[in-house]
Amino acid sequence: MARISNRIRRLRFDNNEMTQEELANRAGCTRQTIIALEQGKYVPSIELAFKIARSFGVTLEEVFQYETGS
């Protein structure tokens, strides 16, 4: 079964421990959505995914990974 995972928590830590609130403001979403993303409980739209990646100054695939199970 396919799954989309992310490295948001790791990237926040690597970016001077950016807060969830700060990332939410930069990406234009609520803090609760960042929490849901980090917990793997929500898959964002392409637009939000790009905004999050740009907030960290990295490419989309450095944040989100598409994993296909065997």
Next chain:
Amino acid sequence: MAPLQKRALYSLAIGLIMAGVLAAVLVIKGDVTAFFEDENMRYILYAVLIGVPLVYLVLVNITLRKPTQIDERDKAIIEKSGKAQWVAIVLSLAVWNIALTEVYWEQRQVPVDFLTLIFVSVLIISPLAQSFGILTGYWRIGKNG
């Protein structure tokens, strides 16, 4: 708790209180016809009928315009809550239909007061069901992802 989730919770509580107050007033007045014979009560009800949808519309628009209050995840939940709203309205109309048909079968006519009462019930049930749909939407996201 997300801002929209909080609002849905408040809305559910206020809606339940409103429904309770309306039911209490009808019980105190004795029956539906007696309630509508009171001119003041009728005018208050007309004001509520026009005022509630307008206030609801303005509040929803204000909420939807704030990007920090609501985002794509919340909007997806709002869209899905429409299903709960639709089911609740259809069910309530079905209950009205069956109840009035059974009660007034012999007379072959239903008092006109019920038209307003049906509208008021839909007016209360609609935001209640939407709030319920929003709250279950957040619960489902939290549970299943």
